[in-house]
Amino acid sequence: MDIDPKPIPEFLAQQRDEHTPAELQPLMLDFEDFWERKLWHQLTTALDEFFRHPESGPQRLGLFKNFVMTFADKINQLKLVELGLWASQECKDYQEALVFLETITKKVNNVDSQDAYVYAIVEVARIKLCLEDLKGARIALDEAEKILDKFDSVESIVHASFYRVSSDYYSTKREFSAYYRNALLYLACVQSTELPQAKQCELAYNLSIAALLSEKIYNFGELLLHPILDSLVDTEHAWIRELLFAFNTGDLGKYNGLLGHLDKQPLFEGKQQFLRQKLCLSALTEAVFQRPPHDRALTFESIMKETGVSADEVEYLLMKALSEGLIRGSIDQVAGVARIAWVQPKVLDKGQIENMRQRLMEWDGSVSRLNKYMEEKLSESVTA
Template identity: 30%
Template sequence: MSPVVITAAALEHFESMATLHPDLSERYQNLADLYQRKLWHQLTMSTLDFVSDPSVTLRTTATGTNSYLVLFDRVISPVDKRLNQLALTRIASAVAFSLLDDPPYRDGVAARAILEGVLEKRDRLGPAAALHAESRLGLLSLTILARGGEALTTESSLRTLEEVKVTIDRNRPVLSELADTESEAAVVHSAFHETAMTYRKAVGPPEAYYREAIQYVSFTNLSDLSRDEWYHLATDICLAALTGEGVFNFGEIVTAPALRFLDGTDMHYLVELLSAGAKGDVLGFRRVADANADAIRMQPSLVSRAEAVKEKITLLALVNMIFERPSLERTLSFEDIADRVVVPVDQVEWVIMRALSLKLISGTMDQVDQTVDVHWVMPRVLNNAQISELATRFGEWAVKVSKTKDYMLEHTGALLNQ
């Protein structure tokens, strides 16, 4: 197709859409102006903003076709070599997902075809854009599977899940190489971890979902998702943190801005449970759990993992008890531990052994004297109060070091003068 024909088709689309949808005429006229002036970068970013804007209601052309699809086919695809390739894949992704949200034109096959068509040009895309396109294709497949209501035990659903898993495993090493080499790496990281997170939500386990979700949240702007989307994401992260095996660092999620979307909602008790766990407050955790017993019974993961959650909070109480002690005062009696973690004294030995086996602490236990000498406690994210306490301890340590130095200088001088 000649450049003249391509340009004519693009401008015709802009003009017809501006006429058909007057409230969007200014945006279409702006796109047409950028196209005519061959300002490809500006056209790319304006198109990306347009198709990604949640405030714009999805429209159709005069023939009833998805307008984003026609925009992509008539305007973007013919000049795709001149566009930023990562932005191109983001536009393609937005268009593909719009096909799933367009009731009169819902078409998962066409949606996949758009991203697969982009991926055919992998050599030109570069690693960042190719990884972004593959991630979005994987997420698209999972979304189609979820919206279709298909059981995850059918042959086609299992095949889809396996394809997504292969994509994730193949691209994870590529992702690490983009960290310092791509100015828009956060966009790629966000897309990759969203796909991995969605996959893990479908197949488990919760601790794997939690790890991917934490990464996704760290690379995603709050403005990129709606309040409802953040609400569901924050709920899932809280449940995964509480029930996930080996997830003990509650501080990294308790301090996350995403959890503010649960403020004042029916799920805020999950934040309270996590906060109590992060502080090692067993009694506080039980108070919140008792006050929200009915809501907790509505969460199958919390019900089925009740004993594991109880164990986790007990171990976190031990970890926090050790952290609060000065480094020279970390020989703990079984009785003190029993009081803090709220278990009978005859169960303290098991608690200590469990903490040692999970490498939450290291040390030696004296079963005769019923004490444990702790040499190390797991590092974790601290809240402001814990950081303040640590700063105070550093100050006290500095004073002790200074006094020791003065003592050594004084006695060294005295010995030299003898």
Template identity: 50%
Template sequence: MSTMYQQMDLDQNPIVALRGLRKHASGELQDYFDAFEDLYERKLWHQLTLKIEEFFSLPSSGQFQIPLFQNFISDWENKMNKLKLVTLGLTASKQFNDNNEALGFLTTLVERVSKPETQDVYVLAVMETAFKKLLLGDLEGTKRAIDESQKILDTFDSVETVIYASFYRVSADFHKAKGEYAGYYKNALLYLACIQLEDVPIKERIDRAYDLALCALLGDTIYNFGELLMHPILDSLSGTEHEWLRALLLAFNAGDYGRFEALQPYFAKQSLFTENFGHLLEKIRLMSLIEAVFRRSADNRTIPFTSIAAETRMRIDEVEVLIMKALCLKLIRGTIDQVDELVVVTWVQPRVLDTNQIDGMRRRLEDWDENVKRTARLVENETPELFVQ
């Protein structure tokens, strides 16, 4: 707990509490305490809230935040915007060195906003309290908080972005603790959609990008990396020891088995990759199959098993099982001709394209355009009467 809070035995009178804190403040902070007292006595609650927020943003204010919140802000909190109240409380809670003490502090904060008219802000307090429970290993308590918050959020058309950000961040961390790759991937991307990336410390950005890349590759239902590949969070890995992960994601997205093999020496850096190598191998082969289909024009998607075996580095007797897996995962649609060992693909899952794939699509469109023109000329030459003006 804050050293200042342990040393001081503050009177419950808010002005006395302020003056007691002021005695321990440095010169740059004493002016704030004078302003707090003046605004409080003049009942200028909005201006006072803004001044408190400014004070809490100062690194040197840390030791004063808990006693100020409990002995001063609590006196007039009913005059304060409840989102600001919770936000200040969350800032103060970071001053606790013990997670159990922080949990107790946040639990009282939850109680202060547990009213029908403040249900949106209640979610923010509940989710941040759940995060402390998660740090303490209380997965069941965290899950209950997530479920309760989800039900409340479903009743709103919209809430403040900071509330959604808290919900998705804690939900992502919960799935990470449970080792649920797809759950983490989904919620972490939703969290990133709710924040400004530049507001996130660089270390947190690197950790988040690393975890997202890991989950994208290991998730057994994730075969479309588009949203992640387009997000600037991946730039955080550039120049770090994890830069190879971005290259691996790009290899999977392109179905590039050769690049996958070239990056395999890096797998020793992450035990999950060595433990799940079989899954990664199947996944890169599925992505190679998708890429092989995508490179073909729409009228040329009857593919021999031998071609797929060459693309995916598999034995020909293993190809049919791979195709069936792709059909089950709805990565492609089509039919299998077991006798002639062919697959006829009618649809392939959309995905984000890299520059080489875009160039390939451009060439196919040019070929299609030329075919249309050639057909038009043929029809015109064979049936000129149709074109008589």
């Protein structure tokens, strides 16, 4: 780092007189006062307020290098990294930012500040992603993950940073399942409503894409229940939210009505057959779910009707559902019947909840009738 040789009071006075906007000058006066009195906590708080102000941009890098680094060991190391991240935004390019952040990473690499070290190394990984150094980013993230695994609790800001950069890495690699998992973990560490609206929409859209294109994700429940999905309402991407709900219920008609949107998305090119199979699997599980537990023997003909598959696709669809753990049961090829003992739970919409309510009422009625029948038989045996 380039260091200005001026004494601290002279450096701060020059910064205040020549570069600091009027509204920030009181903070500059506080810097010198707190520094002289060695009030490190108060100084850190004042610096944090200064660095967060949009007008402080041109001064952040110089202040960090020539002022903050002179007492870096005396302040909270996590806050030191955070101030460094604000300052790194003023670097002229990603390469300069990488060198700057690597210097901070070395500074906080000690046993007493592992959270700060992870925070710094994850941000190094982020810059390496920007420089298209995927191998370097992976190495940094793996190192961070090893340390995070030893933490006794979740450090919101550190874990959020790790999951955010990890999801960016998997997005670049187009590994949809891993992206989906890490992006949801990131949202578990932050308040999604506090994110900028554009960021909410971007996350919701990317999560929806990942859920649909992943070869391992067949249950979108966690995403469907997350409020971030509502950020797509009344936007140009509202259709993909509708598509997710169509997949959740296996709604073939709604899916066909949204095909026009899919054709315009490059990521879905050549994926129509895969998406159709995924939808048919959802339609199959929905058909099983709609039936009471004692009536889950589905004929191949009924499966064809419910899922829209042809006769020669029924057995493959059932085998796929069994192998993915969506259902449990057996297939009688001779009789042309699938006997389902269990179906994977899924998120219910209002229509499905009403359907379940009706089934519970029917079950309650049958139990009441059985109870009445038993009472009548008991009464007859007593009088006899």
